[in-house]
Amino acid sequence: MLPDSLDTVDVAGFARYLYKRRKLTVTVSLIALGITGVASFLSPSKYTATASILIEPPGGNDPRGATAVSPVYLESLKTYEHFASSDSLFRQALTHLHLRKAYSGVAIESLKRRVLKITKPKDEKILEISATLADPSKAQQLAQYISEETVTLNRSLESDSTSDLSGDATNLVQTARIRLENARADRDADLVQQPVTDVETELAGVTDLKVRVDRNLTDTNVEVAAVTARFISQRPDGSSANGSVTQGDLAALQAEVSALHQQSQTLAQQVATYSALLDKRKQQREMLDKEVQAAQAQYEAAQTRRTDMLSSAAFRSERLEIIDPGVVPERPSSPNIPLNLAVALLGSIFYSVLYLAFRFGCSRMQPVAR
Numbered sequence: 001m002l003p004d005s006l007d008t009v010d011v012a013g014f015a016r017y018l019y020k021r022r023k024l025t026v027t028v029s030l031i032a033l034g035i036t037g038v039a040s041f042l043s044p045s046k047y048t049a050t051a052s053i054l055i056e057p058p059g060g061n062d063p064r065g066a067t068a069v070s071p072v073y074l075e076s077l078k079t080y081e082h083f084a085s086s087d088s089l090f091r092q093a094l095t096h097l098h099l100r101k102a103y104s105g106v107a108i109e110s111l112k113r114r115v116l117k118i119t120k121p122k123d124e125k126i127l128e129i130s131a132t133l134a135d136p137s138k139a140q141q142l143a144q145y146i147s148e149e150t151v152t153l154n155r156s157l158e159s160d161s162t163s164d165l166s167g168d169a170t171n172l173v174q175t176a177r178i179r180l181e182n183a184r185a186d187r188d189a190d191l192v193q194q195p196v197t198d199v200e201t202e203l204a205g206v207t208d209l210k211v212r213v214d215r216n217l218t219d220t221n222v223e224v225a226a227v228t229a230r231f232i233s234q235r236p237d238g239s240s241a242n243g244s245v246t247q248g249d250l251a252a253l254q255a256e257v258s259a260l261h262q263q264s265q266t267l268a269q270q271v272a273t274y275s276a277l278l279d280k281r282k283q284q285r286e287m288l289d290k291e292v293q294a295a296q297a298q299y300e301a302a303q304t305r306r307t308d309m310l311s312s313a314a315f316r317s318e319r320l321e322i323i324d325p326g327v328v329p330e331r332p333s334s335p336n337i338p339l340n341l342a343v344a345l346l347g348s349i350f351y352s353v354l355y356l357a358f359r360f361g362c363s364r365m366q367p368v369a370r
Contacts, residue, residue, distance in 0.1 A: 169306035
């Protein structure tokens with residue numbers, strides 16, 4: 001068992017212990033400050049330039065382009081960080097600004113982590129591109145170049161997407177137009193090659209002629225019946241009250257009836273033929289008209305779809321605009337001498353106190369061990 005004095009923290013004793021050995025803490029702090037100050041002074045200065053890009057949501061007068069600005073939507077905008085942090089874009093920027101030779105021995109990935117920083121502040125529609133280099137002018141140029149190329153890349157992707165959609169819609173319109181032109185050409189050719197009006201005229205003429213022939217046939221049959229009755233009713237000597245009727249007269253009338261009957265049958269066949277031909281041509285004409293109507297509807301639908309695609313292209317994705325290309329920094333971002341000295345001072349005091357606490361604890365344990 002340890003004495004009760006060891007079970008509790010002797011704050012007053014520890015404070016007196018620290019005060020007696022304050023020189024150690026001061027010495028360590030001065031040494032840390034000196035080393036940190038010299039190292040910070042000898043370290044090369046680096047400058048950080050920051051360019052800002054505004055991410056504008058799809059908008060406009062079209063309600064379909066309105067995007068609710070919600071936390072989920074704002075979080076989805078972090079995707080644009082990948083636009084600016086592309087390895088190929090960073091390599092292109094180094095080549096454009098002639099910086100690759102200065103870092104020829106450093107891998108692109110490592111150099112990008114040291115030089116480039118892409119951030120999107122939470123709940124904001126801002127993309128910040130920071131470049132850190134020893135040359136402040138080059139740092140600003142690098143940040144501005146990355147931001148400009150990011151905006152260009154976004155517009156290029158949007159333009160390509162719009163072009164693809166427009167091309168597909170244009171192909172649909174072209175296909176529908178060809179179908180409509182072919183349907184109209186077939187209908188016009190049918191109007192010339194198989195006219196309906198001529199058949200209707202012929203049918204009307206034949207039908208009218210058959211009506212007259214049938215009327216004559218009916219009248220002739222009535223006359224044959226009357227003559228036959230008179231022939232039967234006349235006296236043996238051939239006399240009759242209404243005049244005599246010979247066998248030749250009756251035969252002539254019967255021959256006329258037979259001729260009219262034959263002519264009526266012939267005309268009936270012609271009426272049937274013309275009627276069938278007229279029905280066939282009308283059906284063909286109706287099919288061609290329906291094809292023209294269907295092609296016209298397809299063409300109008302394709303045009304409407306293309307118009308909708310083109311009008312909605314501006315509301316499909318966000319628009320990036322540079323609101324701050326950055327300025328040439330006048331004060332180095334590193335080394336931050338005041339910050340380094342403050343960290344060194346606090347660190348030296350902390351570890352000195354920790355060391356003295358350890359020594360103080362050991363000194364209290366020694367009597368017990370003995």
